[in-house]
Amino acid sequence: MLSRLSSPQLCSRVVVVTRGVASAGQVTAHSSDNSIGFFEKISYRFKGVPLPTETEAPKSMFDACNKEWSAPELLPAVPKDFKEHPDRDLTNYPYPSRPMYPPKTRLLMMPDSWFTAFQKVTGTSGPYLFFGGLFAFLVNKELWVFEEQGHMTVGWILFYLLVSRTAGYKIDAGLYKDYQDRVGFFKGLIQEDLKEAVEFRKTSAQQTESLNALKESLPTSFKESMQLQLEAAYRKNVQNISGEIKRRIDYLKETEETKARFERDQLLKLINESVEKQVSQKDFQEKFLQNAIQQIKGIAV
Known part of the structure; x- marks a missing residue:
């Protein structure tokens, strides 16, 4: 576990030694699982090295150890002329820029910017001596009381480093x-x-x-459309006039037919009344009866 947290140079120097095997990184072709020790198998699992009987390398849970994640795409920058209000002062109060990558650190958690200012004056060892001496001074003068809570703080820092690096x-x-x-x-x-x-x-x-x-063709289209509308209006007017003339002719025809029928009915009525009046007279009946008798006699002869 400590080899995962250390630098690659230190990790390259760590060698797991077991009985019957010369090196943890060398596996001969004629070796078998029986010739590999238990602890060496565990080291192979941690390193992701396949055993002789395995065709593919095992997936280790510590593959992502000591890796720094970075976003594949950069964040979009704020336009220079962007203002949420016209009175916004971008000269004295510019928009804060969000860093895309974590800052460089030393000792796994100390910002590198704390060491750079001292390193220009005191050299490489200056910042380490300053912060170490400051820590010793605070503890010695009991300005920072290193009690039970202080030990828990150290434990939480180690736990954070372990989780963040694994x-x-x-x-x-x-x-x-x-x-x-x-x-x-x-x-x-x-x-x-x-x-x-x-x-x-x-x-x-x-x-x-x-x-x-x-x-370009709209004027011509409008003209043709107007002509079609005029033609349709003309045909509609002609149809209305012809219908009106036919209606009037039918009215006159019906009027003449009604007048002729009325005259015929009145004439027939007058004839029937005059005939009935003459037939109802006694002289007419006698004359008609004598005439009928004479006709019968003539027929009999």
Whole structure:
């Protein structure tokens, strides 16, 4: 575990020695699992070295140890002329820039900027002597009481270094992936909200292009359309006039037919009344009866 936290130069010097095996990094072709010790197998598992009977290298849980994670894409910079309010003073109060990568550190957790100012004056060992002497002075004068809570602080610092150097890379990568998924989700919502606007913009652009293409022929089209409208109005008026004339002719025809029928009915009525009046007279009946008798006699002869 300590070899994972140390530098690559120190890690290259660590050698696991077991009985019956000369080196942990060398495995001969004719060796077998029985010739490899238990602790050497554990070291192979930690290093990700396959055993002689394995065809693929095992995946070690410590592959991401001592790795520094960095975002694959840079954050977009704020435009220079961007202001959330016209009165914003960008000269004296510029927008803070978020660092893309973690700052350089020394001793696994100390910022390198703390050492640079001393190193220019005192040399390489100056900052280490200063901070070490300051720590010893604070503890000696009991300005920093190194009690039980102080020991717990040291333990928490060691725990943080252990977790950050072993699982920090995977944690940062997972958080970045969740962040990208969340950003993609919100982008999808924005795209859904702007879908109708985008479609309207495309349709408007197509209609504009169509109108520009027909711009030269529009006067002719309008003239022909006007002529067609006038022709349709003329035909409609002619149809209305012909229908009105036919309706009037039918009315006159029906009127004459009704008048002739009325005259015929009145004439027939007058004839029937005069005939009935004559038949009802006694002289007419006697004359008609004598005439009938004479006709019968003539027929009999």
